[in-house]
Amino acid sequence: AFVPGAPELPLTLVALAAAAPLLLASPRRWALARDLDWSTLVFFAAMFVLMRSVWDSGLFQGALVAAGPRLLRVPVILAVSVAASQLVSNVPLVAMLLPALREAGASAAALTALAAGSTIAGNLFILGAASNVIVIQNAERRGETLTFVEFARVGVPLTLLNTLVYWLFLR
Numbered sequence: 001a002f003v004p005g006a007p008e009l010p011l012t013l014v015a016l017a018a019a020a021p022l023l024l025a026s027p028r029r030w031a032l033a034r035d036l037d038w039s040t041l042v043f044f045a046a047m048f049v050l051m052r053s054v055w056d057s058g059l060f061q062g063a064l065v066a067a068g069p070r071l072l073r074v075p076v077i078l079a080v081s082v083a084a085s086q087l088v089s090n091v092p093l094v095a096m097l098l099p100a101l102r103e104a105g106a107s108a109a110a111l112t113a114l115a116a117g118s119t120i121a122g123n124l125f126i127l128g129a130a131s132n133v134i135v136i137q138n139a140e141r142r143g144e145t146l147t148f149v150e151f152a153r154v155g156v157p158l159t160l161l162n163t164l165v166y167w168l169f170l171r
Contacts (some may be wrong), residue, residue: 040134047130051092065101074107074113074170078163081117083125088129090118109170116166124159126151 038153078103085093086088097114106114122129126136126148136146 016018025049037134039108040137042131043133047089047092048095051088055096060078061100064104072104073100074109075082075167077101077106077110077113078117078167080171081114082121082128082159082163085118085128086125087127090121090128091130093121096117110136113170114165116170117163120159120166124164125155128155131144 023031026032064071067076071080079091081093081097088096094114098111101110101114122132126132126146132151139146
């Protein structure tokens, strides 16, 4: 829960409550709905559908069992969350990993390592965070370009340094 003692609300309900006044009461509601970035919304939804499909396949759980207790170590979680976020993006990865780590009895430091690693994963390469893709797409619509190599030239050393700092802090 966001507030101690308050009932836990699904995030979809929170998001709908925030959007409802604009979409229901605004005189511009049709323009707002029309101007939404529907392709980005579909992109995000598809990532979560993919992650749920991977989870339902059982493949992911098999990899977790094979990894055993090593997976619960801070350096492993940091490395896995940074690396795997490059394949599936950070938010869907956390959505899939978090329940498994909680079920396995992960420590607070291990869960913090997941949060830290998945957050800094967006610094490594463009695909590490869907937000990078969205920002770069919007920049390209305005005639600006940021290449993969330009991004990585700054992102790789930054991510390595961040990972080291988090590892030193969390160990």
